[in-house]
Amino acid sequence: MxxxxxxxxxxxxxxxxxxxxxxxxxxxxxxxxxxxxxxxxxxxxxxxxxxxxxxxxxxxxxxxxxxxxxxxxxxxxxxxxxxxxxxxxxxxxxxxxxxDSAKVQLLWLTKEMIDVSSVGLEDLLVSLLRRIGSGDYGEQNVWLCSELVSLFLDKWDCLLEDAPLVLTSALYSFLRLLADHCRVTGIPKLENVKRLEIKFCVKMFREQLHLSLKIGRDLVRLLQDLVHISEFKEIWNDLVCSDVSKIYQSKTSSRYFLLRITPEMETQLRFLLGNVKLGSHKRHQVWFLKKFLLGPEKETVLIDIVRFICCVVHPTNEIIRSEIMPRWAVIGWFLDLCKQNHHVEGRVKLALFYDWLFFDERIDSIMNVEPAVLLMLWSIPQYPHITHSLLEFLLHLVDTYDIACRDMIMRGVASAFREIERKGVVQSLDMFLSNPEIATDLKKKLANLLSCHQDIN
Incomplete structure (x- = not known):
């Protein structure tokens, strides 16, 4: 060179x-x-x-x-x-x-730092993982993904000894990327990346299950998108046959949700949710859309953005009381963007409600469930179909997400609603239970859920 x-x-x-x-x-x-x-x-x-x-x-x-x-x-x-x-x-x-040549050199230097067990190695590897863009199948992005998954396989022993937790970060990243990669065909270099991703993830589950489980409940969410891949069927069955409720009860650390958000995207989302007032938000939304979301398959990143907003961006009371654009409004916009793609829309809604299913006020933050309930509440006057769609989705999850753990999920969702009322996020759950804009059958299902929860406790 x-x-x-x-x-x-x-x-x-x-x-x-x-x-x-x-x-x-x-x-x-x-x-x-x-x-x-x-x-x-x-x-x-x-x-x-x-x-x-x-x-x-x-x-x-x-x-x-x-x-x-x-x-x-x-x-x-x-x-x-x-x-x-x-x-x-x-x-x-x-x-x-x-x-491009400097990127090659950067990866070479990273391997050198692994060999000398450098201080700060985990930060370096996590920063590189964040550089793999979702929904980006350009040559440079596929190259970076290939280089990094190969690095984690080649340097497995060193990393296991010196920075084992970075392997869980890599597992989260590659499980999430693999779900998107498996929906795309016709890119030869991506086929090789998929094989490497599968090899790494299976190796993690088979050889370092205790490390894999450190991801917490979102591990199950990620695995669900991969059960159609033969190599993951047995892993899924083993996980389900074990006490999966313990995994559900383990909250996923916020550091994992940063992995699928690039630094630039994080900066813009934090600016949007910390500085931009309602009424002057449209041009910022248009800029964000053009910068990060335009292009085939790009909308899959909305799954990660919604998880990031719910679990990482927790505004202060001062911001909540101000005219700054609230989280629920941004998420409502993202849901509207993906409504033509039912597969992505369903996964975005699951990302929005996931912590509701296993909510435990002793370990879970009310801020993780706040955006969904406020989106449902504030949509009632002008957009009741949004409230209906979200509430219907949530109650359907209670019945179908994991039948073996249905009682636990019922408790989780009911606990979330009760905590939302207790903390004053909504004045009263009667705003849902007695609202004429909400379908009678949904109100009845919600009332039954809440009363069953009271009986259980």
Whole structure:
């Protein structure tokens, strides 16, 4: 590879400070990056600058990579923490600006950091996983997915010893990606990726089940989308035959929901839900739509966005009381976007209601279930069909989601409703039970559910 700028030049953007610091370090210290290296011990500031220069040099030129990495080994006194933090910064802030050859070098450096068990390794790998776009079957995205799943397989033993929890992050990511990948045909390189994803996920379940189960209840949701794949049928049966209720009772950590949201998407969603007022939200929605959701298969990311909004974005009371666009309104818009695709719509609704099914006020946050109930409530005056559709879906889940655990699910949904009333999210459940806009049969089913729950307790 010829030397060159590892970043795509842009005439209209303010130069990123991280990119600038790397380039300036390289330009000022380039002579010191060539052997023979100085035997003098650099002072702390020069050591930092040399580290920045080495990162830039490796991204520029694969031919000298091994020389530069030996130089780094001689410099390091912090367990590679600073070097790895620079790589994380590049992935989070600059990945989209990297030229293709620099992306190859970045993956090479990541493998080197695995080999030396660097401090911050898990953050680096998680940041890379977040860079695999949902619904993106372009050559670069398929390449990154292939590289990362291969990396997790090739470096299995190292990662199991040094960063075992990152394997659960990879499992969550590849299970979720696999569900989308299996719905797409005709892309030869993707077929190979699917085989690798299946191999990695099955290996996790067969060899590290205790790690796999750390994902919690969302593991079951992800697996459900894969039971049609022969390799997962036996895993599914084993899971269902064991005490699956224990998995349902284990809340999934919010860190997993970030895995399928790119850093840019996270920034824009947090801005939309933290700064944009109702009434001036349309142009922001249009921008978000054009940036992240246009294109075939792109709408599958709505499943992950809704899960992210429910479980990660918990606004302060100040924001809740303000005119800022509420979570329920954004989710209502997303549901409208996918209403033509019934498969995606069903999975988005499941993402919205999933924590309702196993709700336990001792461990679950009321904020996870708040968007769904407010969307149902505020839709009644003008859009009662939305309320009807959502309530019908929820009550259907109670009856059919897992018949063996139906009592547990009934308790969960009823507990969610009671906690919603107790915490004042809605003034009274009579707003549903006595509302003339809601179909009589749905009101009756809901009333029965709530009364049964009272009997159980």
């Amino acid at each position: 010829e030397k060159g700028n590892p970043f795509v030049a842009s005439l209209h953007e303010v130069e990123n400070q991280l990119e600038l610091s790397l380039r300036q370090a390289f330009e000022s210290l380039e002579p010191k990056l060539q052997p023979p290296f100085s035997l003098d011990i650099p002072d702390p500031q020069e050591s930092l600058e040399l580290t920045r220069a080495i990162v830039y040099a490796v991204l520029c030129d694969s031919g000298s990579s091994k020389t530069h990495i030996k130089h780094l080994h001689a410099l390091v006194t912090d367990g590679y923490a600073f070097f790895t933090s620079l790589l994380v910064g590049i992935v989070v802030e600059l990945y989209g600006k990297l030229v």
